[in-house]
Amino acid sequence: MTVQRLFFALFAVLFALAFSGENARAQSDEPIHVIVNNSLSITNTTLAEVKRIFRKEATAISGVRVVPINAPRTKPLRAAFVQRAYGTSVQDELATWEKLKITNGLQPPTEIDNTLKAVFSVKNGISYCFQSDYKPGTAKIILTL
């Protein structure tokens, strides 16, 4: 019984540390790059356009069709992006998507763990990543939040 308690306590501490780190990253000021596939001719954009793209209100930037890719809803990157772009929480964003699914039949953007890889791979991909995760050459930065 004592050993089990120790394991449980250890697990709880590790869990808390892990998530405190994640949350800290989500709440940090580390810049977020909005990135697109290298093949796209887009060089820059505005926050308003990015918001529309990730809500699927619009499908193109400067006439170039893009495919939004979200980070998983459980990741700090998603929380940081939603907070900076929309000023809201992931919970609120999911509630909005529940409404859009019903109203317009819209499906939320695909969620992929490594957004950088996804943008590299998807021809019209647009996504975002923390500055420290960005690798030069793999994608094009069009906005920094």
Add this chain to the structure above:
Amino acid sequence: MSKRYLALAAVIFTLSPLPLWADDAAEDNRTAEDNRTAEDISARMQALETALATQQSRIDTLEAERRASDERTQAAQDEAQELKEQLAETRDSLDVLITDAMQIETRDMLSVYGFFDVTFLKSFFKQKNSLLKTQHPPYSTFMMNNINLFFKSELTQSLEVLLETGLSFAPLGHETHLESYGIIDGKHVPGILGELDKSYERVDTSVPGGIASRSIRYGSISIVRAYLDWKPLDALNFRIGQYLTPYGIWNEDHASTVLLTVFYPHVMNWDLLPETQLGLQMYGSVFPADSLKLDYAVTFSNGRGPIDTVMDLDENKAVGLRAKGTWSHGDWKIALGGYGYYGKYTDLERRAEIYLNADLTPDETSGSALGSRLYTTKKYKERVLVSDLSIAWKGLHLFGEYAFRQLEFIKHPAENPNYQFVQNGNIAERYVPNSIGRTFYAMLSWTLPLEKWTHVGVTPYVGYDGHHNDFMTDWYYQKTMHVGLNVRPSPYVVVKTEGIVDLFSERLGGRMTSIAGQLAVSF
């Protein structure tokens, strides 16, 4: 012995200084010459030392250059090694990326989702024998009013298909004939109301479930939406199929998980506009500024009809125009929209005819003895205008819709005897008149700022919903007040509690007060 002496003498002679002494001048000359030679040697030595120093300096310089060169070479080698490692790392990353490229699918080839709700309702009637008890559940009851399934497929980046179906227990419980008694002095007088006074009829869908199985109650499936979207541009999209009429706020937000209140507003319940239309729609959005969005939609459809989802019973096609502007800035979001609709409703009966002569032989004077005739039994045109306004600031949300419907008959049908409010029993000569219907609702909600403490969304709300239609009489109206609370423990679940006060004319039963609860779930 003598030889020894001779040899010794020769050595002494040889080594003795006698020759120097012999010539002093020559000695002086040699000394001077030796002095010059020493000076020359000294000068040469000095020159050699200078040259040596120069050479040493050059050697030192060359040595320094060599060391520097070695360092540069080492640095270049280190850099080359580093670049080599980076290249290898990048190559590995690219290999992984390219490997994953085939596994990323951003389109939803088929998504299945939906929503359902469970509602509890208890109504209190002002009058013990209120007529409203024939239209509302007379006792407290649980209900499942919506079980909707969605099938969505993104065929390509610009082609999408959506199918929404509604599962229902209907027609179970549908009262095909509501028995109406004429009461005189508290006693039923059979026949006094003519056709109205016939036995009560209600649909029972219970059927045996097959051999050795339990009986079942079959239900029904309704097609709410089924269309193909082609979206070549944000500003120009096309939709074909059956779609929700793009008016107001709540007709398209029709899910119980999205609606604020437990029940639909009167503008939907009273069908001032067709909920859906079958036909074409062109729609799109433009963004004149970062904070401004303009939406439009043009509808072209069968319009309203008794079987409009099967076929149109006239050549007239209903047209509609939707326009909406949304302004967003900071915490503010204001949207103003409108939809205009014009269409004709036509009901008719089709008959096959055989044309005969008096002797019963085929009459082919018109080309054929067989023909058809279409008899229009009901026809009206309707004009509807709906406007909607939504103002949101932080958690506060004020919104509402106003609908105006003008209905003008071209062919008046007899009033439906089943639901006529009888005054004198004489309904045979009465026809449905032209009418004007108006509906207005306004809701105010406030999502409490609790995000610092919890993810649970708590939204109290109040609202008013009024409907008036001069279709029947001036005394027909319904005014409804709502006070409720929505609790959203997750984005997929909403729990609603609501108090509702409905006000009718005293003739219809006066006030009806209800408490309602609803659990709505999307999945």
